[in-house]
Amino acid sequence: MPVWLRGHSWRQSGSAVFLSLPVPGVRVTAANIFCTERYLKVSVPPFLFEAILYAPIDDTNSTAKIGNGIVFFTLYKKEVGMWESLTLENASKEKLQYLRENAVLKAHEKAKEETEAKKVTKREHKKYALEATMKLEEAERKRIEELKEQEKQKVTKELELWKDQLKDVENQRKVQKEGQLHEEVEQLKEKKKEKMNKTNIPSEETLKTRLKPTKGRGSCSMFSENLKEEQLPAPRSSGTIKINFTSRVFPTALRESRVAEEEEWLHKQAEARRIISDDLSELKDLKEEEKNPDWLKDKGNKMFATGNYLAAVNAYNLAVRLNNKLPLLYLNRAACHLKLRNLHKAIEDSSKALELLTPPVPDNENARVKAYVRRGTAFCQLELYAEGLQDYEAALKIDPKNKTIEKDAEKIRHVIQGTMQNS
Amino acid sequence: MAAAAGAGGAGAGADRPQVVSHVQQALSYTLFDCKWVPRSARLLCLGSAARGTGVLQLYELRAGRLALLREIEKAKPIKCGTFGAASLQQRYLATGDFAGSLNVWNLEAPEIPVYSVKGHKEIINSIDGVGGLGIGEGAPEIVTGSRDGTVKVWDPRQKDTPVANMEPVQGESKRDCWTVAFGNAYNQEERVVCAGYDNGDIKLFDLKTMSLRWETNIKNGVCSVEFDRKDVNMNKLVATSLEGKFHVFDMRTQHPTKGFASVSEKAHKSTIWQVRHLPQNRDIFMTSGGAGSLHLWKYEYPAQRSKKDSEGAEMGVAGSVSLLQNVTLSTQPISSLDWSPDKKGLCVCGAFDQTVRVLIVTKLNKV
Numbered sequence: 001m002p003v004w005l006r007g008h009s010w011r012q013s014g015s016a017v018f019l020s021l022p023v024p025g026v027r028v029t030a031a032n033i034f035c036t037e038r039y040l041k042v043s044v045p046p047f048l049f050e051a052i053l054y055a056p057i058d059d060t061n062s063t064a065k066i067g068n069g070i071v072f073f074t075l076y077k078k079e080v081g082m083w084e085s086l087t088l089e090n091a092s093k094e095k096l097q098y099l100r101e102n103a104v105l106k107a108h109e110k111a112k113e114e115t116e117a118k119k120v121t122k123r124e125h126k127k128y129a130l131e132a133t134m135k136l137e138e139a140e141r142k143r144i145e146e147l148k149e150q151e152k153q154k155v156t157k158e159l160e161l162w163k164d165q166l167k168d169v170e171n172q173r174k175v176q177k178e179g180q181l182h183e184e185v186e187q188l189k190e191k192k193k194e195k196m197n198k199t200n201i202p203s204e205e206t207l208k209t210r211l212k213p214t215k216g217r218g219s220c221s222m223f224s225e226n227l228k229e230e231q232l233p234a235p236r237s238s239g240t241i242k243i244n245f246t247s248r249v250f251p252t253a254l255r256e257s258r259v260a261e262e263e264e265w266l267h268k269q270a271e272a273r274r275i276i277s278d279d280l281s282e283l284k285d286l287k288e289e290e291k292n293p294d295w296l297k298d299k300g301n302k303m304f305a306t307g308n309y310l311a312a313v314n315a316y317n318l319a320v321r322l323n324n325k326l327p328l329l330y331l332n333r334a335a336c337h338l339k340l341r342n343l344h345k346a347i348e349d350s351s352k353a354l355e356l357l358t359p360p361v362p363d364n365e366n367a368r369v370k371a372y373v374r375r376g377t378a379f380c381q382l383e384l385y386a387e388g389l390q391d392y393e394a395a396l397k398i399d400p401k402n403k404t405i406e407k408d409a410e411k412i413r414h415v416i417q418g419t420m421q422n423s
Numbered sequence: 424m425a426a427a428a429g430a431g432g433a434g435a436g437a438d439r440p441q442v443v444s445h446v447q448q449a450l451s452y453t454l455f456d457c458k459w460v461p462r463s464a465r466l467l468c469l470g471s472a473a474r475g476t477g478v479l480q481l482y483e484l485r486a487g488r489l490a491l492l493r494e495i496e497k498a499k500p501i502k503c504g505t506f507g508a509a510s511l512q513q514r515y516l517a518t519g520d521f522a523g524s525l526n527v528w529n530l531e532a533p534e535i536p537v538y539s540v541k542g543h544k545e546i547i548n549s550i551d552g553v554g555g556l557g558i559g560e561g562a563p564e565i566v567t568g569s570r571d572g573t574v575k576v577w578d579p580r581q582k583d584t585p586v587a588n589m590e591p592v593q594g595e596s597k598r599d600c601w602t603v604a605f606g607n608a609y610n611q612e613e614r615v616v617c618a619g620y621d622n623g624d625i626k627l628f629d630l631k632t633m634s635l636r637w638e639t640n641i642k643n644g645v646c647s648v649e650f651d652r653k654d655v656n657m658n659k660l661v662a663t664s665l666e667g668k669f670h671v672f673d674m675r676t677q678h679p680t681k682g683f684a685s686v687s688e689k690a691h692k693s694t695i696w697q698v699r700h701l702p703q704n705r706d707i708f709m710t711s712g713g714a715g716s717l718h719l720w721k722y723e724y725p726a727q728r729s730k731k732d733s734e735g736a737e738m739g740v741a742g743s744v745s746l747l748q749n750v751t752l753s754t755q756p757i758s759s760l761d762w763s764p765d766k767k768g769l770c771v772c773g774a775f776d777q778t779v780r781v782l783i784v785t786k787l788n789k790v
Contacts, residue, residue, distance in 0.1 A: 152443045155768075155783045156487060159445070162766050163464045163484065170463075232554075233562050233611050235578035236586040239633035243589055245598045246624050246640040 002048035010086050017057070019073040019086065021049055028066050035059050036110075037078070039103030042071060052099050054083040261359040268356075271325065293319040297329055300336075309336045327356035331367060334374045343378045350375035360398075369399045376408075385416045438789050440719060440768075442750040446781040448489045452478045454773040456503045459763045460530075461514060461556050465492065466761075466771050467530075468779055469518060471500030477520055481530065484781060495533045499524065507552025507605070507653075508563040508579065517565045517579075519547025525567055527579055538579045543569035553605035553614065556764070559654035561611040566604075572597030574618045576630065589618065589628050598622045606650035606674075607657040617660060619645025625662055637682050641670055647697045650674070651705035659722065663695035663710055671722060676729040676739035684739035690718050690746070697760045703767045707747070707790060711760045715753030715774060717782075720744050721790060747790060752780060 010019040019040075026044045034041040037059055041050040057075040065072040077083075290296065300315035316333040319326070334349035353371045357364045376391030392409040399405065452472040459466050464484040472478045477497035482489040499520040509515040509527075515537055517527045523543035526536040547567045554563035564586065565577045576587035591597050599621040607615035614630040621644040627637040643664040651659040656675075660683075663669040667690055672683040691712030701707040706722045725742045732738050755776040763769040768784040 148441065148443070151441055151785050152445075152783075155443055155785055156445065159484070159766070159769070159783065160486070166462070166464060166765070235562060235581040236564070236576075236630065238584060238586050238588075239630075240588045240590065241628055241633055241635055242592045243626060243635060243638075244592055244595055245620065245622060246638075 002043070003046050005042070005047050005049035008049065008086075012083055014082065015077055015080050017053075017073070017075040017077065017083065017086070019051075019075065021071045021073070022069060023047060023049075023071055024069055028071055030064075030066075033064050033071070034103075034107065035062065035064070035075075036103035036106050039099055040073070040075075050100075051087045052096060054085055054088055055079060055081070262361050262363070264359050265361045265363060268325075290318075291322060293323040293326060293329065296322070297326070297332065300329075300332055304332065304336055304339075309339045312336045313340070325356060327353045327364075327367060327371075330356065331371055331374070334371070334378075338374055338377060338381075341381070343382050346378040347375055347382075350378070365398055369395045369402070369405075372398070373405060373408075376412075380412060380415075385412055385419070388412055389416065438786060440748050440784050440786045440790060442717060442719065442748055443783045443785060444752065444780055445783050446484065446487060446489050448482070448779050450480070450777045450779060452777065453500075453775065454759070454777060454779060455501065456759045457771045457773040457779055458504055458506060458516075458761050459765075459769075459771060461506055461764055462511060463765075466779075466781070467504065467516065468773065469501040469504045470773075471521070472496070475500065477501040479516075479518075479528075479533070482779075489779070489781070493530070493533075502547055503550045505550050505552040505565070507555055507558075508565045509552070509555040510563075511555075511557055515579075517550060517552055519550045519567050519569075521546045523547055523569060523571070525550070525565065525577060527565075538582075540577065540583055542567055542575050542577065542585065543571050543573060545570035548600060549602045551603050551605050553608050553653050559608040561608055561614060564605070564614070566616050568600035568603035568618050570599045572600060572620075574600055574603055574616060574628070576616060587616075587628070587630055587633065589616070589626070598624065601645055602647045604648045604650055604660075605653050606660070608654050609656050615657060617648045617650065619648045619662055619664075621645070623664065637677060639682055641668070641687075643668060646694060649698050649700060649708075651700045651708070658705065661698045661700070661708055663698045665694045667691045667693055667695060667712070669695050669698060669710060671741065671744055673728065673739040673741050676737050678732070678738040679736055681732075681738055684741040686741040686744060688720075688744050690749075691716055694756065696756055696758050699760045699762055699770075701767070701787065702762055702764045704787065704790070707787065709760060709762075709770070709784075711757035711772060713756040714751070715755055715757055715776075716749060716751040717757060717760075717772065718749045719747040719784065721747050748784075752782075753778070 005021060005023065008019060008021040010017060012018065021042060023042070023044055026047065028042065028044050032042055032044045034043070037056040038053050039050070040053060042048070053075070056078040058078050059075075062073065062075040065074070296315050296319035300312040300319065303309070303312040303315060313333060313336045316329050316336065319329050320333070323329075330349045330353035334346045334353065337343070337346035337349060350371045354368065354375075357368050357371065360368065372391045372395035376388045376395065379385070379388030379391060389409065389412045392405060392412060395405050396402070396409060450468065450470070452470045454468055454470040456469040457466060458469075460481070466482050466484070466489075468478075468480045468482065470478050477500045479493075479495040479497065479501065480491060481493040481495075483492050497520070499522045501518045501520045504516050504518040506514055506516055508517055513529065515527050515529055517525065517538075519525055523541060523545055525538075525540050525542045525547065527538035529537050547569045549568045550565060552563065552565045553559050554561050562578055562580075565579065566574060567577070568574045572591050574589040575585035578586045600618050601621050602619040604617045605614065606617060607613050612631050615636065616628045616630060618626050618628070620626075623640045623642045623644060625639050625641060625645055625648065626635060628634070629636040641662060641664055643666050646663050646665065648660060648662045650657055651661070658674055660672040660674050661669060662672070668687055669690070670685045670687040672685040674683055677683055690710065691714060693713030695710050695712055697711045699709055701709075706724075708720055708722070710718050710720065712718070722744050723742050725740045727740055729737050729739050752772070753774040753776050755774050757772050757774045759773040761771050763771075768787050769781070770784065771779060771781050773779045
């Protein structure tokens with residue numbers, strides 16, 4: 001329950017009411033004071049003072065002066081006159097309530113209006129500023145445009161002048177040439193005439209027509225060309241220069257390359273070479289070269305070639321123990337297993353090889369084709385024709401020009417269709 | 424006729440060269456090459472019509488517009504052309520077409536070519552001529568570079584066989600040759616051909632000794648090479664490539680192992696299609712990009728052009744390149760560019776948006 005403040009005192013003049021309200025002990029701020037036309041409230045917890053005023057006041061101009069423990073109100077009356085009392089004495093509770101609410105509502109509205117007004121003025125200011133900057137920028141742009149226009153006109157004039165000059169030069173040259181031609185023709189005529197006098201052949205007419213200069217540049221060029229021919233060197237003696245193009249590990253230009261993947265592949269290969277697992281104690285009694293996976297691979301290949309498949313598998317096994325990241329080892333071992341009809345092992349090894357042959361780049365195309373073909377063959381021999389066909393098709397995708405793969409794929413398809421018909 | 428909208432327009436007040444768009448002409452065919460006819464205000468447009476035939480159009484610059492003087496249609500689309508090997512009086516045009524034929528035309532009588540040879544098996548990507556137009560000395564020669572990986576040098580006086588043939592070794596997989604340029608033609612014997620390939624190879628062939636003089640690889644396909652002047656002792660070579668890079672090589676000093684010194688710049692943010700040096704000032708060149716922009720550059724020489732390395736061999740020192748101006752004219756690549764040899768600053772460019780534009784670059788005297 002708030003404590004009502006009763007210790008207020010007031011006096012009035014014709015147009016204003018002066019109210020002083022002591023608020024002991026607490027600080028009053030502007031937020032604690034609420035005033036509308038007919039209602040005045042000061043709420044400083046736990047104190048509360050409210051007054052339903054006798055007559056409406058001008059709340060916008062009225063002031064409140066907050067001093068040390070006392071608030072001094074100067075309320076300007078809307079209508080001049082003397083008030084009988086500060087507040088409405090015999091107001092019923094409902095009326096009081098109503099008045100209070102009304103007051104609050106009014107205050108709200110007022111606040112809203114004020115904010116609206118503020119917004120509007122702000123917008124106006126912004127607009128004005130924007131227009132001002134726009135004008136400035138326009139001016140700048142116009143200035144630049146004008147400069148450019150001036151340049152353009154100057155330059156166009158120069159161009160026309162130059163063209164006229166050119167025409168003059170052309171005309172002059174034409175005149176000169178014709179003059180020259182005439183001279184030369186005259187000279188020739190003279191010479192011919194001398195000859196003629198000696199030979200008496202009545203073909204002057206034809207000669208004259210031949211000597212008549214043809215129009216245009218053709219004839220003068222003929223004359224001058226003859227002179228020039230002697231100055232130009234003979235055509236160069238033919239020669240051929242053979243060239244090589246810059247080789248790259250992958251022969252594609254930067255615009256076509258898939259550098260990232262290729263780098264990855266190279267990196268992987270390099271890594272694989274470096275792995276040497278040397279924690280196998282049984283290898284101590286092997287010769288140095290027998291610990292080299294490449295050498296072992298070669299050995300395996302040789303034995304495969306001679307048909308000694310078991311020995312080849314042994315060689316590859318040892319190589320894999322030393323370095324299990326070389327895809328070719330698995331690939332070749334798969335071939336051996338195929339020959340030995342260890343079909344499941346063949347499938348395993350081909351799969352392992354394919355795993356190691358990622359990312360797919362043109363460099364390991366051949367290897368991948370072989371892996372797919374071997375795995376496909378193993379599947380077919382196990383009568384898993386669908387999987388086999390899948391692998392053959394994958395191989396065909398990488399190397400579409402290979403006829404054997406195509407034929408084999410066809411065969412498998414026939415077999416599948418055959419079994420489907422039967423079942 | 425829209426004024427050129429340029430990112431570099433802000434420098435209008437200063438003494439920087441401005442690129443002013445003078446005339447624009449819309450064409451009804453794909454334009455591959457445009458060239459000024461020497462000693463005239465006429466220009467030539469070469470390209471491919473929609474129906475797959477070649478088009479040659481001769482325009483004249485008249486009072487702010489281009490007037491069509493002649494239109495010639497040929498069987499195969501034409502990719503490139505040059506006046507470089509023609510004499511000033513005749514001004515024959517040498518063209519390379521999509522079928523690999525080199526033809527030399529007399530524009531006054533274009534029905535039959537003056538010289539014709541089926542030089543290559545695939546499209547001739549680039550052509551250059553030297554020895555004509557009063558520039559340089561020695562025999563007039565034309566060099567063509569083709570997608571079949573060969574570079575061949577022709578003499579219009581010798582039929583059917585090239586006078587020099589730069590081809591890959593037997594069994595070598597071929598790379599497309601994208602650009603060729605002549606250089607070092609300062610006397611009657613010396614001549615050099617530079618060729619750029621799509622895998623980034625640049626090769627310099629010496630025609631006097633018929634040998635490969637230098638090669639390097641700039642990693643990205645080489646779109647255009649040009650010497651700053653064809654008729655002097657080779658001074659600078661600019662090579663542009665895909666992915667917005669170009670290299671300027673200082674060709675005066677060749678180191679036995681390191682070759683030529685170079686400086687490279689990144690510009691355009693896309694393929695740099697062409698580089699062309701200003702005929703009147705060999706240190707200024709313009710590059711055209713795949714985003715329809717043109718950049719004007721100036722090369723500054725270093726204090727010392729060569730220095731000795733640790734073993735006492737001479738090696739070159741590359742200078743620096745500074746951007747003078749840039750402008751965006753189109754949204755499509757500007758595939759061809761040519762400066763007029765007669766009027767400083769006048770140039771024509773052709774873009775893949777089927778327009779040919781005549782531009783004037785101002786204030787080049789003050790650079």
